[in-house]
Amino acid sequence: xxxxxxxxxxxxxxxxxxxxxxxxxxxxxxxxxxxxxxxxxxxxxxxxxxxxxxxxxxxxxxxxxxxxxxxxxxxxxxxxxxxxxxxxxxxxxxxxxxxxxxxxxxxxxxxxxxxxxxxxxxxxxxxxxxxxxxxxxxxxxxxxxxxxxxxxxxxxxxxxxxxxxxxxxxxxxxxxxxxxxxxxxxxxxxxxxxxxxxxxxxxxxxxxxxxxxxxxxxxxxxxxxxxxxxxxxxxxxxxxxxxxxxxxxxxxxxxxxxxxxxxxxxxxxxxxxxxxxxxxxxxxxxxxxxxxxxxxxxxxxxxxxxxxxxxxxxxxxxxxxxxxxxxxxxxxxxxxxxxxxxxxxxxxxxxxxxxxxxxxxxxxxxxxxxxxxxxxxxxxxxxxxxxxxxxxxxxxxxxxxxxxxxxxxxxxxx
Numbered sequence: 001x002x003x004x005x006x007x008x009x010x011x012x013x014x015x016x017x018x019x020x021x022x023x024x025x026x027x028x029x030x031x032x033x034x035x036x037x038x039x040x041x042x043x044x045x046x047x048x049x050x051x052x053x054x055x056x057x058x059x060x061x062x063x064x065x066x067x068x069x070x071x072x073x074x075x076x077x078x079x080x081x082x083x084x085x086x087x088x089x090x091x092x093x094x095x096x097x098x099x100x101x102x103x104x105x106x107x108x109x110x111x112x113x114x115x116x117x118x119x120x121x122x123x124x125x126x127x128x129x130x131x132x133x134x135x136x137x138x139x140x141x142x143x144x145x146x147x148x149x150x151x152x153x154x155x156x157x158x159x160x161x162x163x164x165x166x167x168x169x170x171x172x173x174x175x176x177x178x179x180x181x182x183x184x185x186x187x188x189x190x191x192x193x194x195x196x197x198x199x200x201x202x203x204x205x206x207x208x209x210x211x212x213x214x215x216x217x218x219x220x221x222x223x224x225x226x227x228x229x230x231x232x233x234x235x236x237x238x239x240x241x242x243x244x245x246x247x248x249x250x251x252x253x254x255x256x257x258x259x260x261x262x263x264x265x266x267x268x269x270x271x272x273x274x275x276x277x278x279x280x281x282x283x284x285x286x287x288x289x290x291x292x293x294x295x296x297x298x299x300x301x302x303x304x305x306x307x308x309x310x311x312x313x314x315x316x317x318x319x320x321x322x323x324x325x326x327x328x329x330x331x332x333x334x335x336x337x338x339x340x341x342x343x344x345x346x347x348x349x350x351x352x353x354x355x356x357x358x359x360x361x362x363x364x365x366x367x368x369x370x371x372x373x374x375x376x377x378x379x380x381x382x383x384x385x386x387x388x389x390x391x392x393x394x395x396x397x398x399x400x401x402x403x404x405x406x407x408x409x410x411x412x413x414x
Contacts, residue, residue: 025332026096026252027325028318033089033334034327035317038373039082041341042074045369047133048345050358051201052220053194058286060362067362074366076273076280080306083135084238085313090139091161091242092251094146099247109147111400116143118399122335122392131342132220142232146239157244165237165307168230169300175230176296187290194289205350206357213350234303238310245314254318261315269312276305329380330373333390337376344372385409 047055054060056079059072094112101108123136152160179190204216244250250257279301286295317324330337347353348368349360360368383390388409389397397405 026246027328028251028254028321029089029092029096029246030328030331031321031324032085032314032317033331034329034377035313035324035331036082036085036089037330037334037337037376038327038369039078040086040338041369041373042078042366043080043082044133044341045345045365046071046074046362048131048342049349049356049360049365051198051205052132053198053201053288057288058280059284061285063362070363070366072280072284075302076276077309080303081310081313084234084306084310086135087139087235087238088242088245088310088314090143091146091239092246093242094143094239095243095246098150108150112143112147114402115396115400116140116147118396119143121399122339122396126339126342127221128217129214130217130339131346132217132224133342136338138228138231138235141228142235142239145236146243149240149243154244154247157240157247161237161240161244162307163237164233164240166304168233168237169303171233172230172296172300172303173293176291176293179291179296180293187292190291191287191289198288202358206355207351210350210352213352238307251318254321261318264308264311264315265319268308269315272305272308272310272312274305276302276309279305326377326381329384330377332384333376333380333393335396336390336392337380339392340376341372 059068059075063071097112097115098108101111117140119136120140123134123138123140127134127137149157149160179187182190200216204212208216246252248257250260254261279298282301283295283298286299349355349357351357380390386409387407388394389405389407394405394407
């Protein structure tokens with residue numbers, strides 16, 4: 001990445017790397033992060049309000065009427081699409097930081113390792129003390145592989161990203177094939193283990209204490225590490241694609257890429273939706289614990305369809321970026337709000353909070369998510385009038401730059 005695209009936010013005169021000032025930011029990145037933050041909440045609220053192992057299982061057969069259609073909407077239009085978008089934006093941020101380091105003629109690797117370590121620490125606290133569905137630890141681990149790809153030619157990045165992502169899908173199919181070869185007794189045991197895990201989550205989070213929840217989260221964290229063989233390549237693939245979007249200037253100066261964005265809006269998005277619908281129609285409900293080849297093949301279609309749908313969403317947000325500017329403050333505080341979503345929802349749903357665990361209908365879950373996100377957008381606008389960063393963004397920057405960034409916004413500062 002030797003040539004810097006027009007519009008890239010760098011400060012070549014700076015003698016050292018510093019936190020990005022508001023005037024140096026790529027504005028559409030913040031809008032996209034705010035948009036992705038909404039999708040992440042719409043996706044995660046099912047796993048926050050009930051057993052984690054009952055979420056992300058397609059269109060759940062227990063729902064009826066409006067709740068069924070709410071679940072179907074999330075599965076088709078949300079699940080997997082915003083996770084990939086968030087991953088893409090992480091990769092885009094990596095490319096921007098690498099370019100700023102190059103412009104400042106500073107060694108990027110130590111800075112980036114500190115950044116990844118800080119994210120891992122924050123993610124571990126989130127995963128072990130708040131909610132088992134954390135993605136930050138995965139991001140921190142995979143970010144090390146992204147660093148190893150830094151010197152790859154820019155034109156290779158989309159192809160590398162797509163290939164790595166597909167490798168994760170192929171691993172999913174391989175696991176499905178191996179499970180399909182298992183004896184019937186083994187399949188029954190897998191199903192029984194899954195049901196026992198769901199019952200344990202209901203017992204601990206629905207009736208247990210915070211300490212019991214921590215022990216359960218520690219157990220689930222160990223189990224979740226096995227998903228790295230599938231989720232890891234998917235995350236890395238989107239990181240690489242996001243690095244191309246930022247490194248090429250497609251985000252800083254989207255007007256230079258009209259054909260790309262038109263193709264993503266009118267070709268990629270409908271194509272991804274068709275592939276997704278094929279997987280949904282094939283297996284609308286995925287029984288927890290049963291990951292045979294037919295099930296994983298349907299999951300693979302949904303996972304593959306998520307990428308062009310994600311890119312289509314990105315293209316539409318870029319197209320409407322001026323009208324969606326109100327999302328930018330939430331995007332600037334994305335880490336704070338991601339963690340806050342878990343804190344608020346576990347307080348609402350877990351027994352050591354208000355105790356609404358596994359009782360809220362699916363449609364009401366989505367309404368609650370929309371209300372919570374609206375509150376977060378409002379808070380973001382108020383907060384950033386006085387402060388330069390969100391609280392967790394400030395802490396993460398302090399870990400990364402080994403100094404305490406000024407928090408309060410000076411009078412007249414933009």
